[in-house]
Amino acid sequence: MNEWTVHPGWVLIVGALLLPWLRGSARSLAVLSIPAVALGCAWFLPDGALWQAQFLDYTIAPLVVDDLSRLFAIIFCLMALGGGLFALRQESRLEMPAAFVYAGSAVGVALAGDLVTVFVYWELMAIGSTLVLWSASTPRSYRASLRYLMIHLLGGVLLFAGIAGHVAQTGDAAFARLALDTPAHWLILSGFLINAGAPPLSAWLPDAYPEASWSGTVFLSAFTTKTAVYVLMRGFPGAELLVWVGLFMIFYGIIYALLENDMRRILAYSIVNQVGFMVTGIGIGTEMALNGAAAHAFTHIIYKALLLMSAGSVLYMTGRRKCSELGGLFHSMPVATICGTIGALAISSFPLTSGFVSKSMISQAAGDGHLLAVWMLLAAASAGVFLHAGIKFPWFVFFQKDSGLRPDDPPASMRCAMILFAFLCVALGVWPQPLYDLLPYPVHYVPYTAAHVVTQLQLLLFSGLAFFVMLPYLRRTLTITLDSDWLYRRVGPVLIGKLGGVLEALLAGAASAGERLRHVGKRALEHLHGTEGVLARTWATGSMAFGIMLMLLAFLLSYYLA
Amino acid sequence: MSRPHWLDEPRHVRLLWRLFLVALALTVLAELTVILHPHFRIEALFGFHALYGFLACLAMIVVAKALGMLLKRSDRYYEADDE
Numbered sequence: 001m002n003e004w005t006v007h008p009g010w011v012l013i014v015g016a017l018l019l020p021w022l023r024g025s026a027r028s029l030a031v032l033s034i035p036a037v038a039l040g041c042a043w044f045l046p047d048g049a050l051w052q053a054q055f056l057d058y059t060i061a062p063l064v065v066d067d068l069s070r071l072f073a074i075i076f077c078l079m080a081l082g083g084g085l086f087a088l089r090q091e092s093r094l095e096m097p098a099a100f101v102y103a104g105s106a107v108g109v110a111l112a113g114d115l116v117t118v119f120v121y122w123e124l125m126a127i128g129s130t131l132v133l134w135s136a137s138t139p140r141s142y143r144a145s146l147r148y149l150m151i152h153l154l155g156g157v158l159l160f161a162g163i164a165g166h167v168a169q170t171g172d173a174a175f176a177r178l179a180l181d182t183p184a185h186w187l188i189l190s191g192f193l194i195n196a197g198a199p200p201l202s203a204w205l206p207d208a209y210p211e212a213s214w215s216g217t218v219f220l221s222a223f224t225t226k227t228a229v230y231v232l233m234r235g236f237p238g239a240e241l242l243v244w245v246g247l248f249m250i251f252y253g254i255i256y257a258l259l260e261n262d263m264r265r266i267l268a269y270s271i272v273n274q275v276g277f278m279v280t281g282i283g284i285g286t287e288m289a290l291n292g293a294a295a296h297a298f299t300h301i302i303y304k305a306l307l308l309m310s311a312g313s314v315l316y317m318t319g320r321r322k323c324s325e326l327g328g329l330f331h332s333m334p335v336a337t338i339c340g341t342i343g344a345l346a347i348s349s350f351p352l353t354s355g356f357v358s359k360s361m362i363s364q365a366a367g368d369g370h371l372l373a374v375w376m377l378l379a380a381a382s383a384g385v386f387l388h389a390g391i392k393f394p395w396f397v398f399f400q401k402d403s404g405l406r407p408d409d410p411p412a413s414m415r416c417a418m419i420l421f422a423f424l425c426v427a428l429g430v431w432p433q434p435l436y437d438l439l440p441y442p443v444h445y446v447p448y449t450a451a452h453v454v455t456q457l458q459l460l461l462f463s464g465l466a467f468f469v470m471l472p473y474l475r476r477t478l479t480i481t482l483d484s485d486w487l488y489r490r491v492g493p494v495l496i497g498k499l500g501g502v503l504e505a506l507l508a509g510a511a512s513a514g515e516r517l518r519h520v521g522k523r524a525l526e527h528l529h530g531t532e533g534v535l536a537r538t539w540a541t542g543s544m545a546f547g548i549m550l551m552l553l554a555f556l557l558s559y560y561l562a
Numbered sequence: 563m564s565r566p567h568w569l570d571e572p573r574h575v576r577l578l579w580r581l582f583l584v585a586l587a588l589t590v591l592a593e594l595t596v597i598l599h600p601h602f603r604i605e606a607l608f609g610f611h612a613l614y615g616f617l618a619c620l621a622m623i624v625v626a627k628a629l630g631m632l633l634k635r636s637d638r639y640y641e642a643d644d645e
Binding site: 251254255258259261262322330331367368370372375376379380383384387399402449450451454455456457458459460461462463464465466467470473474477478479480481482483489490 | 569604613626
């Protein structure tokens, strides 16, 4: 064991517990330095199983480092830093500590070498994220957080059952590649997929995330789903099922985002869409695909946080969240407009942005594997991303018709966070080598070929044309679109109400039947044993002697005949 | 109210539209000058990505509209439950 290694997740978690005691500039300094220290620790982690201990009969390894886990630890710490900067002016004193515990436990999952540790941090993450939702302290966010917690506790139960089964069967708690051959492994997979926002329970994500505060959603967008991507990559690379699950998530995200009016719900659906690309890459499972999924998780965290920061700025300055009430904000919010647009270009994989150098590796892997259908669907999906997030979000929030609103750009801390992340989006797009060096496998991929740039520009610009041609059909309406949360928000309660009615009727029926039974029984008892009952009547001595004589006669008769 | 932005003037918007159409044409014509490395035969068709991107987006919008007809509800749909 190297005594100089510090667990970056613990830096964040211990730091989070110190934050509530600090005020003013000391607190601001701590908010920035805690994730910065954690980032440094993550960057310099040496390879190997650094911490190991025996617990019961199992080897517990809370700090195991390789290229993949280091990559995720780095991006989670970087995200905590950017999110902390953005949220400096957050008045809730709960949100930042909760977010740091949440980030720290995500780092904990990324560095866990065994399933027990994964489970412990997994649940800590659910608690941290629920507290982030709570700290918005509106009745809506409270109810949303309860639904969110319910789904994640369900996921935790599935995961725990799976881990228990796996450990019982193999006697080994190490977190390695799992084959889909036992019920235990299917349970682990379903626990992972719930956190990834996969069907059928994907609705938890767009239901909960947009109800957090203007800064809370920025934190929420990064950790839960990308931790799920990490564990899927570790546990189930090359599981073909994941290709189709991922493709479903991609198109589900696009279609629902196209119908959505709330700006942060558009971006929430687009998280499911982007995680779909990663899950598809994991399902393809080649080195190129896994590199692509890992790189895409890294770049996605940055540009999605940037998009949600620009949306958060609009919410912070105007208090409005519906596209139908926004528009024309480019007049007075140039920084938010430009940064939001850079994020939108990055998510669309425009050349010179980070999405271009990461997402294309997944398509390339599909092409290399001669998976024509997958490749065609991924290309259509890339066009669809530009449609629903790349143009729709900035167009309806910052441009379109003028809403007459003239809010200023947000305060300096928020502007700095946006500029930092916008810079990273462009820098990684222009100079991808540092990112490629962090990836789990050697990168044999050149993103900037003339053919790739030209075909990608064709795909994207003609999607843009389709957007503006179809604009009349995309007008925003004051609507939501029913999703699978309808089952537990509407159908469930109605069914339980109905079931309650049926139960009540049954109980009432049973009660009246019981009453009748009691009545009949009482009458029978009275008939037999009542004061005038058959068995309680006084009998005359003569009739008793007669009875005995009959019995003796019958005895004599039977004796004689036998 | 601040002074009008240059984007507010219709003739500038028209100019942007023209530039956009020129850019569209250029991306297709650029295909003549580069060597594509198609993985699949369909990819080698001239202007495939432009046409495919456009049609895919149309299809997605149509599917979304159709699904919307079935599944759209007022955005106060769940609020009645909450009160």
